[in-house]
Amino acid sequence: MRIRSTAVLLVAFALVGASCGSSDNTASDDNGSITVYSGRSEDLIAPIFEAFEAETGIEINVKYDDSANLALLIETEGDASPADVFISQSPGAVGFLDGKELLAEIPSEITERVDPAYRSPDSTWVGVTARARTLVYNPDLIAEADLPQSIMELAQPEWAGQVGIAPGNGSFQDFVTAFRFQAGDDVVAGWLGALADAGAPTYAKNSAIVDAVSRGEIKIGLVNHYYVLGTLAEDPDAPVANHFFPADDVGSLVIVTGAAILEQSENAANAQKLLEFFLSDEAQMMFSAGEGEYPLVDGIAIPDGLPPLTGLGYTVDLAELGGGLEATAAIIRDSGLQG
Numbered sequence: 001m002r003i004r005s006t007a008v009l010l011v012a013f014a015l016v017g018a019s020c021g022s023s024d025n026t027a028s029d030d031n032g033s034i035t036v037y038s039g040r041s042e043d044l045i046a047p048i049f050e051a052f053e054a055e056t057g058i059e060i061n062v063k064y065d066d067s068a069n070l071a072l073l074i075e076t077e078g079d080a081s082p083a084d085v086f087i088s089q090s091p092g093a094v095g096f097l098d099g100k101e102l103l104a105e106i107p108s109e110i111t112e113r114v115d116p117a118y119r120s121p122d123s124t125w126v127g128v129t130a131r132a133r134t135l136v137y138n139p140d141l142i143a144e145a146d147l148p149q150s151i152m153e154l155a156q157p158e159w160a161g162q163v164g165i166a167p168g169n170g171s172f173q174d175f176v177t178a179f180r181f182q183a184g185d186d187v188v189a190g191w192l193g194a195l196a197d198a199g200a201p202t203y204a205k206n207s208a209i210v211d212a213v214s215r216g217e218i219k220i221g222l223v224n225h226y227y228v229l230g231t232l233a234e235d236p237d238a239p240v241a242n243h244f245f246p247a248d249d250v251g252s253l254v255i256v257t258g259a260a261i262l263e264q265s266e267n268a269a270n271a272q273k274l275l276e277f278f279l280s281d282e283a284q285m286m287f288s289a290g291e292g293e294y295p296l297v298d299g300i301a302i303p304d305g306l307p308p309l310t311g312l313g314y315t316v317d318l319a320e321l322g323g324g325l326e327a328t329a330a331i332i333r334d335s336g337l338q339g
Helices: 008-023 044-055 067-080 092-100 152-157 170-183 185-198 205-217 223-235 267-277 281-291 318-335
Strands: 032-038 059-064 085-088 125-137 222-226 242-243 254-261
Touching: 032 044, 032 067, 032 242, 032 267, 044 170, 044 267, 044 281, 059 085, 059 092, 059 205, 059 281, 067 085, 067 092, 067 170, 067 318, 092 170, 092 254, 092 318, 125 170, 125 223, 125 281, 152 185, 170 254, 170 267, 170 318, 185 318, 205 222, 222 281, 223 242, 254 267, 267 281
Parallel strands: 032 059, 032 085
Antiparallel strands: 085 254, 125 222, 125 242, 125 254
């Protein structure tokens, strides 16, 4: 994912560096280490890890991969997994591991930094940031007034071949899972099948959808809101914009990045320190300024140009998304959409 300008990231990192410099925690070389399995890409989250290491002296060993792949790997590894912390791009993957009873309970002083809507009811994972599902569109090709007002409209003939989809993306799969809970499997299977039959272009990732819309290859695409912010940060004249579906439409689903501590971790104290850092004001500012995501801790400014998160998007019990992960993957696969 290509999200921010270098200048913005450097400013955010400087803010954290200044804060770290005034901290009572002095970095040292003997504070231990933790292993993190990260479903967030290295270019997005590595600066957060570096700031944590500088402040605490705790070394982070990171394995990067798709969130679903990492969740399945952790399940396979079981008690032998070296992972102490799992960071998932979406709640579906952490919910999956929660259902397998592979996650430890997180202390309340950490989880209570976040609204209950954005953490698991049993305190086994906590949201770090949030993103809204949106429809990216090219304003040179279509006026916002002419855009669909419901996710269901995308399956209509007028949008045939014009809706970019990333079927393998974790956020898209979480959206489909929420859609299934709302409308039922038959409706969702029909909707996905209609898109496939209409020749909806598929892409490996959301950034490729935004690029295709910007080039005018397609008019619209389903993405997370921050991809458009990233493109505009690099090129303010790029012909892309976010269209938010109404708050009662599942197309505006609000999804969180989830963090969890593995049950078998032998470094739980250091793992807790990392989660505490994620939810510190410093790190939340970095996530907001650097990635363009919504911070989940009160009092942190949201990125410029975004509507407030409260009342913005469709919400579900995020803990349910993990339970639908495998069935959702099968429905997408059977629809004929391949990315």
